[in-house]
Amino acid sequence: MTAGGACPSHETRRQGPNALVRRLARHADLSDAETGLLNRLSTATRLIGPRSDLVREGDDPGGAHVILSGAACRYKLRPMGTRHIVSYLLPGDICDADGATVQRADFSAATLVPSTVAFIPRPLLRELTAMHDGIARGLRAAKLAEEAILRMWLANLGCRSALERTAHLFCELLERLRAVGLAGEAGYDLPMTQIDLSITLGMSTVHMNRTLHELRRQAAADLRGRTLHILDRARLASIAEFDPSYLRPVLAS
Amino acid sequence: MTAGGACPSHETRRQGPNALVRRLARHADLSDAETGLLNRLSTATRLIGPRSDLVREGDDPGGAHVILSGAACRYKLRPMGTRHIVSYLLPGDICDADGATVQRADFSAATLVPSTVAFIPRPLLRELTAMHDGIARGLRAAKLAEEAILRMWLANLGCRSALERTAHLFCELLERLRAVGLAGEAGYDLPMTQIDLSITLGMSTVHMNRTLHELRRQAAADLRGRTLHILDRARLASIAEFDPSYLRPVLAS
DNA sequence: CGAAAAGTTGAACTGAATCAATGCCGGTGG
DNA sequence: CCACCGGCATTGATTCAGTTCAACTTTTCG
Numbered sequence: 001m002t003a004g005g006a007c008p009s010h011e012t013r014r015q016g017p018n019a020l021v022r023r024l025a026r027h028a029d030l031s032d033a034e035t036g037l038l039n040r041l042s043t044a045t046r047l048i049g050p051r052s053d054l055v056r057e058g059d060d061p062g063g064a065h066v067i068l069s070g071a072a073c074r075y076k077l078r079p080m081g082t083r084h085i086v087s088y089l090l091p092g093d094i095c096d097a098d099g100a101t102v103q104r105a106d107f108s109a110a111t112l113v114p115s116t117v118a119f120i121p122r123p124l125l126r127e128l129t130a131m132h133d134g135i136a137r138g139l140r141a142a143k144l145a146e147e148a149i150l151r152m153w154l155a156n157l158g159c160r161s162a163l164e165r166t167a168h169l170f171c172e173l174l175e176r177l178r179a180v181g182l183a184g185e186a187g188y189d190l191p192m193t194q195i196d197l198s199i200t201l202g203m204s205t206v207h208m209n210r211t212l213h214e215l216r217r218q219a220a221a222d223l224r225g226r227t228l229h230i231l232d233r234a235r236l237a238s239i240a241e242f243d244p245s246y247l248r249p250v251l252a253s
Numbered sequence: 254m255t256a257g258g259a260c261p262s263h264e265t266r267r268q269g270p271n272a273l274v275r276r277l278a279r280h281a282d283l284s285d286a287e288t289g290l291l292n293r294l295s296t297a298t299r300l301i302g303p304r305s306d307l308v309r310e311g312d313d314p315g316g317a318h319v320i321l322s323g324a325a326c327r328y329k330l331r332p333m334g335t336r337h338i339v340s341y342l343l344p345g346d347i348c349d350a351d352g353a354t355v356q357r358a359d360f361s362a363a364t365l366v367p368s369t370v371a372f373i374p375r376p377l378l379r380e381l382t383a384m385h386d387g388i389a390r391g392l393r394a395a396k397l398a399e400e401a402i403l404r405m406w407l408a409n410l411g412c413r414s415a416l417e418r419t420a421h422l423f424c425e426l427l428e429r430l431r432a433v434g435l436a437g438e439a440g441y442d443l444p445m446t447q448i449d450l451s452i453t454l455g456m457s458t459v460h461m462n463r464t465l466h467e468l469r470r471q472a473a474a475d476l477r478g479r480t481l482h483i484l485d486r487a488r489l490a491s492i493a494e495f496d497p498s499y500l501r502p503v504l505a506s
Numbered sequence: 507c508g509a510a511a512a513g514t515t516g517a518a519c520t521g522a523a524t525c526a527a528t529g530c531c532g533g534t535g536g
Numbered sequence: 537c538c539a540c541c542g543g544c545a546t547t548g549a550t551t552c553a554g555t556t557c558a559a560c561t562t563t564t565c566g
Binding site for chain 2: 074078079082084086101102104106140147148150151152153154159199200241249252
Binding site for chain 2: 515
């Protein structure tokens with residue numbers, strides 16, 4: 001797998017219903033026509049290697065990227081080269097849903113692991129939202145959920161300890177991955193390294209590692225290799241003070 | 254001024270062009286009809302006392318609140334009673350621009366100082382965005398800017414020191430207040446206490462105080478009472494690694 | 507004027523960073 | 537098939553930025 005490489009039109013294997021459809025249908029009813037449309041979009045995909053940029057800060061995103069498998073993140077680069085991850089993009093998530101309006105990204109985005117990504121160019125994105133109410137509503141809801149996550153992350157960094165922050169992130173990922181069928185009760189595959197986690201949670205890698213050990217010691221969660229085993233979901237949630245309601249915006253009418 | 258009190262329909266004094274109009278016109282051209290409409294909205298305002306909630310987490314916001322003078326904040330409440338401020342709402346800012354769609358707020362919002370606030374109920378908000386393209390575009394742009402700020406704050410908390418964070422916030426406030434005519438080169442009135450600042454920047458009040466002293470010692474900024482004196486804007490920006498471009502989203506077409 | 511909230515200061519303490527070394531594992535090339 | 541390499545994970549020792557506690561002053565405001 002050549003880093004940064006991309007090969008065109010990759011067949012969509014496993015996980016029956018497409019992640020994007022699943023995601024948008026969560027908040028808005030999609031017509032059959034809309035579902036079909038989204039499924040067709042998802043065939044024009046690229047398999048992108050790990051750690052390759054999708055969008056670079058300051059550039060024109062030109063449209064939206066849809067993560068269909070794998071995982072990516074939005075991040076901010078500081079002048080001195082240090083980075084900070086400001087959100088995770090999981091299957092079904094859309095990077096630059098505002099690609100229709102925004103011409104300069106205020107963040108970069110990159111894959112974390114090899115990922116299948118569909119690109120929706122600006123004109124098509126506009127057409128989709130203008131012509132299909134279900135899709136427009138779904139996109140809006142997805143954006144609201146994302147914003148709520150952003151606020152939650154901010155509160156997390158602002159007033160929780162390393163252990164609490166980590167537990168909170170693991171709870172959130174459990175919910176989000178379950179929503180697209182990528183996690184069971186027992187746990188899930190973490191698509192990021194401890195280094196990624198540490199730059200997300202604002203701590204050193206050394207302390208990240210120690211915090212993971214502490215979670216294991218408290219029999220809450222156990223990260224072995226790529227797999228996160230949820231040992232005691234209630235305990236994890238209680239450490240994190242986790243309340244999942246922010247992940248599911250309630251829409252009017 | 255009774256805390257939590259509110260008296261109806263307060264006359265709009267000073268600062269010529271209404272803050273809301275000024276804010277929305279920043280990214281989108283407003284027709285005369287639209288400007289007039291917004292100005293009329295801004296007459297049905299309430300003067301709200303300091304530290305009164307506008308919206309409570311979990312409640313239905315029912316519409317949007319527009320800050321016309323004063324200042325407010327969005328905040329998150331933790332079970333144990335500690336709070337974290339996730340954004341500031343300055344004159345011209347809109348709280349719950351998504352009031353048209355969202356039925357459950359994932360945050361609370363409260364005034365920081367006595368403020369003039371207009372409320373736009375959901376049906377009216379819908380009508381405004383549906384009928385007036387300029388207003389819809391302005392609102393969208395305002396929301397994008399807000400999101401960019403949220404991401405910046407997250408990166409701030411995640412990877413900057415107390416001094417850097419504080420300098421960054423002061424730079425941001427300078428830009429934002431200048432955009433609505435509430436700050437000059439020399440400085441501005443800070444509408445929040447050191448306690449508020451500390452809750453925002455994720456540090457103890459004691460350390461907040463010491464950080465302010467350090468900024469003064471470095472001849473960058475000097476907070477005296479409510480007034481922030483910018484002593485050396487370049488130095489402040491360099492401490493903060495401040496680049497204001499995130500505050501001005503570039504819109505397509 | 508008096509009470510409450512905000513700001514200030516010093517001293518002791520601690521969660522997390524930093525430094526540094528070492529182990530592990532998967533991939534690549536010889 | 538094995539040796540080597542680079543990224544990731546782990547561990548111990550030390551240091552430091554920021555917290556906590558506690559007392560005190562100043563300002564605000566009813």
